[in-house]
Amino acid sequence: MAEKKLGLxxxxxxxxxxxxxxxxxxxxxxxxPYDKYEGIKIKDWDKWEDPFRLTMDAYWKYQAEKERKLYAxxxxxxxxxxxxxxxxARYLTAxxxxxxxxxPAEYNSHRGFCMVGRQFRGAGARVACQxxxxxxxxxxxxxxxxxSHYNKHFGGFHQAMHMRDRAWYLSIPKxxxxxxxxxxxxxxxxxxxxxxxxxxxxxxxMPFVSGAAYNGDMATTTFGFSAQSDESRHMTLGLEVVKFxxxxxxxxxxxxxxxxxxxxxxxxxxxALVGVMMDYMLPRKVMSWAEAWxxxxxxxxxxxxxxxxxxxxxxxxxxxxxxxxxxxxTHQAWAVFxxxxxxxxxxAWLPQEYELDWLSEKYGSTFDRYxxxxxxxxxxxxxxxxxxxxxxxxxxxxxxxVPDFFTEVDNPMKxxxxxxxxxGMKYNFCSDGCRDIFAHEPEKFCQAYxxxxxxxxxxxxxxxxxxxxxxxxxxxxxxxxxxxxxxxxYARWKAMHGGNDTTPSxxxx
Amino acid sequence: MSRDKVFxxxxxxxxxxxxxxxxxxxxxxxxxDEQPAMVKILAPGRLVVKRSTIEDKxxxxxxxxxxxxxxxxxxxxxxxxxxxxxxxxxxx
Numbered sequence: 001m002a003e004k005k006l007g008l009x010x011x012x013x014x015x016x017x018x019x020x021x022x023x024x025x026x027x028x029x030x031x032x033p034y035d036k037y038e039g040i041k042i043k044d045w046d047k048w049e050d051p052f053r054l055t056m057d058a059y060w061k062y063q064a065e066k067e068r069k070l071y072a073x074x075x076x077x078x079x080x081x082x083x084x085x086x087x088x089a090r091y092l093t094a095x096x097x098x099x100x101x102x103x104p105a106e107y108n109s110h111r112g113f114c115m116v117g118r119q120f121r122g123a124g125a126r127v128a129c130q131x132x133x134x135x136x137x138x139x140x141x142x143x144x145x146x147x148s149h150y151n152k153h154f155g156g157f158h159q160a161m162h163m164r165d166r167a168w169y170l171s172i173p174k175x176x177x178x179x180x181x182x183x184x185x186x187x188x189x190x191x192x193x194x195x196x197x198x199x200x201x202x203x204x205x206m207p208f209v210s211g212a213a214y215n216g217d218m219a220t221t222t223f224g225f226s227a228q229s230d231e232s233r234h235m236t237l238g239l240e241v242v243k244f245x246x247x248x249x250x251x252x253x254x255x256x257x258x259x260x261x262x263x264x265x266x267x268x269x270x271x272a273l274v275g276v277m278m279d280y281m282l283p284r285k286v287m288s289w290a291e292a293w294x295x296x297x298x299x300x301x302x303x304x305x306x307x308x309x310x311x312x313x314x315x316x317x318x319x320x321x322x323x324x325x326x327x328x329x330t331h332q333a334w335a336v337f338x339x340x341x342x343x344x345x346x347x348a349w350l351p352q353e354y355e356l357d358w359l360s361e362k363y364g365s366t367f368d369r370y371x372x373x374x375x376x377x378x379x380x381x382x383x384x385x386x387x388x389x390x391x392x393x394x395x396x397x398x399x400x401x402v403p404d405f406f407t408e409v410d411n412p413m414k415x416x417x418x419x420x421x422x423x424g425m426k427y428n429f430c431s432d433g434c435r436d437i438f439a440h441e442p443e444k445f446c447q448a449y450x451x452x453x454x455x456x457x458x459x460x461x462x463x464x465x466x467x468x469x470x471x472x473x474x475x476x477x478x479x480x481x482x483x484x485x486x487x488x489x490y491a492r493w494k495a496m497h498g499g500n501d502t503t504p505s506x507x508x509x
Numbered sequence: 510m511s512r513d514k515v516f517x518x519x520x521x522x523x524x525x526x527x528x529x530x531x532x533x534x535x536x537x538x539x540x541x542d543e544q545p546a547m548v549k550i551l552a553p554g555r556l557v558v559k560r561s562t563i564e565d566k567x568x569x570x571x572x573x574x575x576x577x578x579x580x581x582x583x584x585x586x587x588x589x590x591x592x593x594x595x596x597x598x599x600x601x
């Protein structure tokens with residue numbers, strides 16, 4: 001009789017804890033020096049349970065299958081000149097921001113999980129972090145491969161890693177991940193796996209990637225959903241970490257609550273970039289940022305925090321502010337993109353008439369009143385042969401590093417600005433959320449390298465103007481940056497389509 | 510048990526089609542939300558994916574863990590063994 005195959009539970013036990021041991025030559029506290037100083041108390045690491053019970057052998061098998069599928073499609077995409085089938089070359093700005101902002105973040109996430117995969121003394125947690133470290137590296141690689149095809153035809157894709165350490169808008173994701181990586185291992189997994197991946201990344205990978213499909217981008221849809229299949233596992237790890245830590249000791253509750261509050265707010269600010277991608281960079285529209293926020297935060301987030309209430313965990317601080325801002329932030333952010341695009345590695349433009357109407361419909365309470373008139377004024381300047389570019393650098397929040405374009409929740413005509421004094425220095429913030437984060441860890445956040453300040457101090461290659469600054473980023477005005485409708489991308493896109501302007505005239509495909 | 514919705518989403522393709530059909534059959538309260546390239550199934554409080562129902566649809570053995578290949582996202586606490594994959598919220 002053939003030997004009975006191991007069940008999922010037994011196999012998981014053998015392949016995680018079964019391979020682990022208590023060290024004897026050196027005390028465990030010296031082997032794992034970082035998993036206690038945050039004050040998190042773990043009584044029994046064996047209570048850690050990966051709900052997927054995924055073991056390394058199964059992991060390799062399924063990942064290999066995902067890669068085969070993905071690369072078959074990427075080959076087909078490039079062999080069939082898939083770049084010709086996207087809805088409009090304006091869409092590429094979303095991919096450029098992805099390449100410049102998200103792909104390097106995936107790589108940093110890989111580095112972070114390599115570290116925490118070493119730091120936890122529980123074998124189950126280490127195995128899960130090891131898989132996630134590999135996933136994140138795969139995401140960075142597959143994104144670079146997918147975008148390399150667009151790099152053959154369009155500007156802005158060529159210097160992502162160089163730009164990541166220099167561009168003012170890329171300091172937003174960079175600082176987010178570097179803040180997480182320099183925290184303790186429990187804070188790192190709570191920040192990335194729970195607050196970012198469980199609570200917030202659905203907003204990027206579900207409506208936006210579905211939107212990529214709607215806009216004919218086979219490459220992004222494919223790597224996006226391939227990455228997201230890993231993401232489901234990461235989200236599960238995130239929820240598992242939080243539940244495990246909360247169940248271990250009641251003293252862990254306030255520490256975890258603070259991590260959740262901090263990282264929800266930081267993640268939410270980072271996602272302003274995704275909101276703009278959805279509302280302004282998808283020529284064919286799937287859903288608005290406000291609708292996505294309603295589904296993925298207001299509905300799903302509520303369900304999640306109802307579930308966590310049994311541990312004494314409350315919904316993240318200032319979540320009501322995030323919800324109240326949902327009808328404003330993307331329009332405010334796009335005005336910054338439109339006016340500051342010479343200092344970036346992407347193009348911006350005024351929304352077409354059909355898009356303005358779509359925005360009016362989706363944002364009835366705010367768009368016509370506050371934002372459409374602003375775009376109308378920019379349009380008037382363009383009709384008269386001008387193009388409004390800003391010639392100053394913005395005030396940037398010391399915590400999230402987003403230019404402070406935010407307004408007061410009860411008064412959209414007033415800039416939201418907060419200050420905090422520490423050791424004789426005055427620091428500026430975009431919100432109460434960001435000020436509170438600073439106030440709890442001033443020694444850390446006072447060190448933040450704030451791009452506009454550095455540029456004015458001459459630390460950006462001595463650049464004095466926005467085009468000089470863009471050159472320091474290795475971006476060329478008109479080729480990689482500035483207005484879309486006078487760009488090389490637009491000229492090339494028209495040439496690819498027999499000299500015709502193919503800008504869509506409706507939001508539907 | 511909570512009535513808050515759990516969900517599971519798959520890439521729209523021929524591998525997922527029988528899985529989605531099986532889920533709808535096993536969860537009478539489940540609803541489908543079809544988005545471009547993505548199919549999302551929502552259910553109040555709890556949703557179960559059963560290996561045996563999928564096997565009935567495809568007419569061959571099926572390893573439940575292979576749903577990972579086309580999975581896009583999910584919400585809810587997971588309990589999984591060889592036969593069932595369950596998503597649930599615990600509290601109201």
